[in-house]
Amino acid sequence: MNASNTLVLASGNAGKLREFNQLLSPLGLDVRPQAEFGVHDVEETGLTFVENALLKAREASRVSGLPALADDSGLEVDALHGAPGIYSARYAGEPKSDERNNEKLLAALSECAEGQRTGRYWCVLVYLRHAEDPVPVIVQRSWEGEILAHPRGEGGFGYDPLFWLPDQGMSVAELQSETKNRLSHRGRALHALVDILKVAHG
Numbered sequence: 138m139n140a141s142n143t144l145v146l147a148s149g150n151a152g153k154l155r156e157f158n159q160l161l162s163p164l165g166l167d168v169r170p171q172a173e174f175g176v177h178d179v180e181e182t183g184l185t186f187v188e189n190a191l192l193k194a195r196e197a198s199r200v201s202g203l204p205a206l207a208d209d210s211g212l213e214v215d216a217l218h219g220a221p222g223i224y225s226a227r228y229a230g231e232p233k234s235d236e237r238n239n240e241k242l243l244a245a246l247s248e249c250a251e252g253q254r255t256g257r258y259w260c261v262l263v264y265l266r267h268a269e270d271p272v273p274v275i276v277q278r279s280w281e282g283e284i285l286a287h288p289r290g291e292g293g294f295g296y297d298p299l300f301w302l303p304d305q306g307m308s309v310a311e312l313q314s315e316t317k318n319r320l321s322h323r324g325r326a327l328h329a330l331v332d333i334l335k336v337a338h339g
């Protein structure tokens with residue numbers, strides 16, 4: 138990390154920012170949302186999570202002058218040939234709406250039998266020391282689950298009320314936030330990233 142352990146979080150998603158703060162504040166890192174620096178959302182024109190995460194991190198670092206951490210994530214559903222995938226945030230169009238995205242997902246799977254509703258969350262994290270960093274740190278993690286036929290639970294964000302964890306016997310929206318952070322695609326990716334940064338930068 139840099140001398141002051143300050144970094145900018147290249148995200149405008151309130152649910153992600155909450156989870157990053159829960160995960161990173163115990164590490165003594167000063168994590169600032171990109172909105173503090175007037176960073177606007179970039180167009181996510183990549184065809185992969187990693188390309189989009191790079192675009193977001195580069196812009197946030199360029200505008201803030203700080204190291205940047207970006208997350209590009211989404212839900213891959215087998216019966217939908219990987220959709221909504223990199224388009225998860227805008228699955229039901231603009232403006233982004235978790236509620237409409239969930240309704241569209243339920244409709245798309247209305248004919249899909251239990252047992253065939255498998256999928257996974259993906260999270261790709263990119264850390265850049267500066268906007269032109271030629272050696273980004275990149276970590277990708279997934280989290281397996283099944284898509285419910287009806288929403289359950291109030292916690293989390295995005296597709297969490299529809300994402301069922303057979304091992305837990307709960308949807309992600311029914312988990313305690315600490316449990317989600319320990320098990321999730323994002324939580325595990327972040328721990329791996331922090332381990333890499335500790336080795337690289339002390």
Ligand SMILES: O=P(O)(O)OP(=O)(O)OP(=O)(O)OC[C@H]1O[C@@H](n2cnc3c(O)ncnc32)[C@H](O)[C@@H]1O
Pocket residue numbers: 147148149150153178181193208209210211212225226227238258293294295296297321323
């Ligand atoms: O790009 P930023 O500003 O970070 O915010 P965003 O919401 O647009 O984020 P993405 O482009 O990475 O899209 C990710 C979408 O995938 C879904 N998603 C990712 N992680 C999730 C999680 O932990 N729980 C539920 N849904 C998640 C959710 O719909 C997100 O909006």
Ligand SMILES: [Mg+2]
Pocket residue numbers: 181226
């Ligand atoms: Mg986005």
